[in-house]
Amino acid sequence: MKKRLIPIILTVLIWAGMYYYYLPPLNIHSRDSWVFILTILVVGIIINFWTIFRAVFLDRTSPERAANRKIMKKLLIVPVGLAIFYVVGTLLSSPIIRASAYNRLLTVETSDFATDIHEVDYNKIPILDSDSAAKLAEREMGSMVDMVSQYEVSSYFNQINYQGKPVRVTPLRYGDLIKWITNRNTGLPAYIQIDMTTQNVDLVKLQQGIKYSPFEHFGRNLYRYVRFRYPNAMIRTTNFEIDESGVPYWVCAVQDKTIGLFGGTDIKGAIVVNAVTGEHVYYDIADVPRWIDKVYDANLLIEQYDYYGTLKKGYLNSIFGQRECLKSTEGYNYIALDDDVWVYTGVTSIGGDESNVGFVLMNSRTKETKYYQVSGAKEISAMSSAEGQVQHLGYNATFPILLNIANEPTYFLSLKDAAGLVKKYAMVNIQKYQIVAIGDTVAECEKVYRNLMTGNGINTIDSGKALKISGTITMMKDIVADGNTYYYLMLDGSEQLFEIEVKNQLGILKKQAGDTISLEYVAEPNGVNAVIDLK
Template sequence: MKKRIIPMILTVLLWAGMYYYYLPPLNIHSHDSWMFIITILVMGIIINFWTIFRVVFLDRTSPERAANKKVIKKLLLVPVALALFYVGGTLLSSPILRASSYNKLLAVESSDFAADIHEVDYNKIPILDSTSAAKLAEREMGSMVDMVSQYEVSAYFNQINYQNKPVRVTPLRYGDLIKWLTNRNTGIPAYIQIDMTSQNVDLVKLEQGIRYSPFEHFGRNLYRYLRFRYPNAMIRSTNFEIDENGVPYWICSVEDKTIGLFGGTDIKGAIVVNATTGEHSYYDIADVPRWIDKVYDANLLIEQYDYYGTLKKGYINSIFGQRECLQSTEGYNYIALDDDVWVYTGVTSIGGDESNVGFVLMNSRTKETKYYQISGAKEISAMSSAEGQIQHLGYTATFPILLNIAKEPTYFLSLKDGAGLVKKYAMVNIQKYQIVATGDTVAECEKVYRNLMAGNGISNVNTDKAAKVSGVISMMKDIVTEGNSYYYLMLEGSNELFEVEVKNYLGILKKQVGDTVSLEYVAESSGVNVVIGLE
């Protein structure tokens, strides 16, 4: 009897330990749950193998042998039956058989670019990607002598809108297991906040430390803490955010399967956990608080758009005919609009097309999706064009974000040196991607870009801000900046300074002091009037 009980006890203990470690959701729609159940059954068979073998093959004198043998054979069929059911459920949930349902996962609305995306505000342009943010955070952490020996910067660099500005935030993490043991009573004392427009880095110290996080162990580990309170929840992603008062939270997206057993991945709600107190609440997707910026992760949104774009005419067409099939391009970025964070990606036709047919914006909190039909350069092409402008410096371009400059859809890119720090900026016109401007500051880059557009006959550039003046030239000086020649003029009776880029207005070469000139210009915040028309 003992020979049977001991393996059974070991089996139960092993199952409990595996559940405590792997934390699968108790949900029939979860792949992890099915894999866990099949695994523990196989492990149970291995541990009890000798008992099973003895009952089936060796114990020929027991009167219960025949009955036990039938029971054991039926039990051995359970993992096989589960595996077959899993495979069948996977097939019946796949796009091969359910293309129409997958196509309807995402509702896409065609919209107007100029109406939705307002003229650029340079105080809200995020110029850092996650890699550059991490570099700045590491530098800041290195200067904090009292913390750097105990804590490290974590990898949870989440972009949010905080007090109407784009920032990236990430908590610190314990340096190692020993440092966790010595500091766990107080928790993690701070998080890092990076202003993505100014590149300022702040280490925000907390009155009460972060006690619930993925960096904790045992009961305070975030995933274990949630699993024992939400045993059925399929948690897809975990984001670190702060509310408008700077209080840290974990936003845990709860996944749902809407097509068959395993298909149609979507988000049905979010579990919001106060990182310091552990207080938690579940919100359905329609009730998620507005201060939360990210519930849908970018990969899920892009996956759903690709289903929408490729499965309009069925699965077979998406593989062979590919009529009217569209797909997202090779990357994405984030845009802040109306205090929400939107995922941006380009849209191209299937078949190796080197240009975009449009782009989409997808709200990370609500999944609202807008499509803009604007053909032009792919993001990768824009990155190559920007790098080509300063190839002698060897800088690399970040994946672009989308801006509205003079009602022109424009790629904006940061250019990074070998250390991953932003050194320059570039703007590339999406529709006329030969127009590429670079500058040491965003304002300088924009000035060069507007001049280039004006020189290439884009008539709507600056027309809403332009003014005209005529007069006699009283002063005229030429200056060369970054290989470009400029003339600076003053007119009689005025202290205004006018800037003319020579390559765009060659007529300036025929002018001299005392000549009469008519100028169309835009006043810049620097006090210089940029000429966009010359007679």
């Protein structure tokens, strides 16, 4: 009897250890759970193989052997039944059968670009991608002599809106297991915050360290901590965020399967864990606090849009006829609107057209999705155009973000050198993608871009913002920049500086200091007012 109990006890202990290590959700809709069940069954058979083999084949008394065989046949019903249930569940979850249900996962609203996306202040344009942010963080960490020997920069970079500006945040992590042992009592002492517009990097030190994270072990490991408190939750992603007071949190998106057994992945809520104290709260998706920026990950949103775009007329049409089938383009980026983070991606024909038919914005917190019908260049084409302007420098373009410049949909890109540092900026008009502007600063790039649009017959001036002034010219100087001649004026009684591009206002060539002139201009943030008309 004892010999038979030992393998059973060993099996239970190993199963418990496997659960503690792998942490699968106890949820019938999770494939991880099914794989775990299959694995522990195989492990159980291996551990108890000799006991099973002896009971079925080696027992001398035929009545006992026959009884054991009957028992084994009944036990075989369990894995066979599970296998059949899994296969049927997978089939009924497939878009081949449930195309219309997949198509309805996402509700898309057609909207107007100029109405929804206002002209952005170039001082608030995010100019860093995740790779550049990581390099800046590593450089900042290297300057912290008291920390660099114990901690490293983690890979949990997350773009959020913090106090009205786009930033990326990531916690530190322990350098290795020994450093975890020596520092675990105090926890991780800081997180890194990177301003996406100024490239400023701040190491934010905490009064109390981060004690719950993926970098901990045992009970304070974030995944284990959440799993033991929410055993049924299927955690899709884990994001590091800070609230408006700078308090660090982990936001664990809880997914659900809404079509059949395994299909129709969606987010039903979020588990929010205070990274310092371990306090945790579950929110249904409709109740997630506004300071949280990301619950839906970009890959899920794009997947759902592709279902929406390709399955409108059924699965077979998406493969053969492909009528009215649209799909997202390669890549995505984030933009900030109304204190929310939205995923941006272009939309193109499924037939492989080289241009976009529009683009979509998808809210990372609410899943609200808006489609804008604006045809033009693909993002990849815009990246190539920008790189072509500086091919002698060998710079690489980042994936573009979407801006509104003079009510024109515009790609904005950063150009990086071989070291991954941002050196120049580019703007490409989506509809007229031959208009490509390059500048050493965002302000300079915007100025060149507006001038190029004006030269191509696009009105870049909002008449409601135009101002007028008259006076005697007290100072007048000409400067040549990028092959264009500019005159800079000052008038009596005014400290303002006015800029006139000669090719657009040839009448300035007839003026000189001491002449009276009337100007119509637009006030610029840099203090140099752009003249749009003169008399």
